[in-house]
Amino acid sequence: MPSFTMRSTVRTDKLATVAGYVAGFALLFVIWHLAAAYLVKSILFPGPWPVFERALVLIEDNILQEQIVASMRRIMQGFLLGSAIGIPIGLAIGSFRIVRWLLEPWTEFFRFIPAVAMITVAVIWFGIGEESKIFLIAYTTVFVVVISTAAGVGAVGRDKIRAAQCLGASRLQVFALVALPATVPYILTGMRLAMANAFVTIVAAELIASNDGLGKLLWDARLFMQIEDIFVALVALGLLGFLTDRVFRVLIRAFAGRFNATV
Amino acid sequence: MALVSLEGVGKTYHGRTGAWEAVRDFSLDLADGEFFCLLGTSGCGKTTVLNMVAGFEQPTAGRILLDGVPVERPGADRGVVFQGHDSLYDWLTALDNIGFGLRLRGLGRRDRRAKAEHYLNMVGLTGQGAKHPSELSGGMKQRIQIARALANDPRMLLMDEPFGALDAMTRAVLQGELSRIWAETRKTVLFITHDIEEAVALGTRVGVMKRGPGGTLKAVIPVDLPFPRERTSDAFMATFREVHALIHDEIHGAH
Numbered sequence: 053m054p055s056f057t058m059r060s061t062v063r064t065d066k067l068a069t070v071a072g073y074v075a076g077f078a079l080l081f082v083i084w085h086l087a088a089a090y091l092v093k094s095i096l097f098p099g100p101w102p103v104f105e106r107a108l109v110l111i112e113d114n115i116l117q118e119q120i121v122a123s124m125r126r127i128m129q130g131f132l133l134g135s136a137i138g139i140p141i142g143l144a145i146g147s148f149r150i151v152r153w154l155l156e157p158w159t160e161f162f163r164f165i166p167a168v169a170m171i172t173v174a175v176i177w178f179g180i181g182e183e184s185k186i187f188l189i190a191y192t193t194v195f196v197v198v199i200s201t202a203a204g205v206g207a208v209g210r211d212k213i214r215a216a217q218c219l220g221a222s223r224l225q226v227f228a229l230v231a232l233p234a235t236v237p238y239i240l241t242g243m244r245l246a247m248a249n250a251f252v253t254i255v256a257a258e259l260i261a262s263n264d265g266l267g268k269l270l271w272d273a274r275l276f277m278q279i280e281d282i283f284v285a286l287v288a289l290g291l292l293g294f295l296t297d298r299v300f301r302v303l304i305r306a307f308a309g310r311f312n313a314t315v
Numbered sequence: 316m317a318l319v320s321l322e323g324v325g326k327t328y329h330g331r332t333g334a335w336e337a338v339r340d341f342s343l344d345l346a347d348g349e350f351f352c353l354l355g356t357s358g359c360g361k362t363t364v365l366n367m368v369a370g371f372e373q374p375t376a377g378r379i380l381l382d383g384v385p386v387e388r389p390g391a392d393r394g395v396v397f398q399g400h401d402s403l404y405d406w407l408t409a410l411d412n413i414g415f416g417l418r419l420r421g422l423g424r425r426d427r428r429a430k431a432e433h434y435l436n437m438v439g440l441t442g443q444g445a446k447h448p449s450e451l452s453g454g455m456k457q458r459i460q461i462a463r464a465l466a467n468d469p470r471m472l473l474m475d476e477p478f479g480a481l482d483a484m485t486r487a488v489l490q491g492e493l494s495r496i497w498a499e500t501r502k503t504v505l506f507i508t509h510d511i512e513e514a515v516a517l518g519t520r521v522g523v524m525k526r527g528p529g530g531t532l533k534a535v536i537p538v539d540l541p542f543p544r545e546r547t548s549d550a551f552m553a554t555f556r557e558v559h560a561l562i563h564d565e566i567h568g569a570h
């Protein structure tokens with residue numbers, strides 16, 4: 053049966069992808085182990101085993117989870133806030149020339165001031181509490197999302213819009229049923245890029261001014277020369293970033309209609 | 316009264332390279348229920364004429380009347396099948412693409428599906444409604460475009476070289492199906508092509524355009540042959556030769 057063969061090849065494709073990831077990570081850890089055990093041979097460069105053992109201890113003491121939750125909560129809050137602000141602005145810039153003229157100077161100006169450079173003002177304005185971090189993540193998210201959303205609106209094919217018009221669509225329907233869904237992959241791509249920025253920003257912000265989070269873990273480990281803790285934090289960041297990025301890729305593919313998405 | 320009247324229509328584009336008169340003094344009456352094929356060499360202004368009838372663009376001279384009322388904007392009474400297949404919605408299934416116009420009109424999900432299925436079957440894609448455009452071949456996408464336009468039940472169909480990018484065999488199959496669908500529905504059709512055989516096989520009249528700048532209608536030839544058309548018959552050949560002679564002059568510059 054053709055449908056059966058198709059489904060089973062999709063499944064083997066997925067299995068192959070997962071197997072590839074597992075093998076890739078395994079290779080990374082093997083090389084790390086070899087480098088630590090035979091090449092560098094320094095207590096400043098621990099191998100994967102001591103780091104893994106240390107991670108277990110930190111997990112048992114509930115320390116690692118707390119830092120991860122603290123950092124991820126800030127990232128998600130700031131990221132969602134930034135996206136919620138950026139998407140409508142990007143849609144407006146892409147749809148109306150006047151808005152573009154008015155707002156493009158803003159986006160083109162601020163996107164060259166990195167969030168890391170804003171840490172000092174953020175701390176002065178909002179203190180070292182949650183607000184300053186959420187502000188910084190939102191700041192770093194907004195401009196990337198605005199630009200890719202506006203680009204997406206501009207890239208909607210002319211025939212797609214015309215087809216809707218001659219099927220009887222109103223301006224609102226053209227926007228809601230054609231321009232918006234056609235732009236979703238661009239919006240998600242912008243959010244995906246912004247998420248990478250958010251990781252950079254949160255670590256920098258927590259290094260400088262914070263009471264918890266993975267950045268704080270890194271900073272404390274440096275102060276007390278707990279080299280394994282540093283590596284635990286680094287691996288945690290890598291894995292968290294990897295997982296969030298996977299989620300985005302799946303979403304983007306689904307919306308682009310390459311799979312039988314139920315959207 | 317004619318369904319559509321083009322009265323001395325002209326279109327001049329003002330672009331980066333200056334003014335370009337794409338169409339000049341184009342006059343034509345389309346009767347209700349006829350299948351009009353507009354033939355012409357590349358760049359003579361065929362798409363420009365269609366875009367003005369569709370209401371996507373406004374004439375810079377003359378006027379276009381639909382039921383005696385000037386055309387000002389696109390509307391659901393004129394279904395368009397586009398030259399490429401960029402006009403399909405990638406994020407919708409074939410069936411939802413076909414039912415898109417019905418959704419715009421607020422038809423419920425059940426009715427919409429039933430009607431879309433009907434047109435899916437009509438264009439010969441039974442059972443393929445769950446596929447997305449990226450999973451369809453070029454010929455299948457053109458069928459979906461035709462079904463989408465028909466499902467909306469327009470008064471007329473405007474088709475811009477719908478089979479232009481297809482291989483000869485697929486094209487012949489789709490021509491046959493379009494002819495059958497037209498016989499069933501009796502929609503007025505304005506069909507653009509640069510394929511003489513296609514025009515003579517499908518049209519009740521064939522119009523030949525003069526090369527631009529200032530592309531205009533050079534001659535209109537009625538094709539009084541019964542459907543389905545026998546392409547190897549003498550009568551078909553005679554009409555083919557007549558149209559061919561007009562086009563030949565056009566290509567080789569005898570005006």
Ligand SMILES: Nc1ncnc2c1ncn2[C@@H]1O[C@H](COP(=O)(O)OP(=O)(O)OP(=O)(O)O)[C@@H](O)[C@H]1O
Binds near residue numbers: 335361
């Ligand atoms: N938006 C535009 N701006 C400027 N010139 C245009 C524009 N659209 C079309 N033209 C010009 O008008 C002329 C007619 O173009 P049109 O697309 O109507 O040709 P066509 O007969 O459909 O050709 P083809 O068979 O290749 O599709 C061409 O010379 C083209 O360069």
Ligand SMILES: [Mg+2]
Binds near residue numbers: 361362363398475
């Ligand atoms: Mg054309």
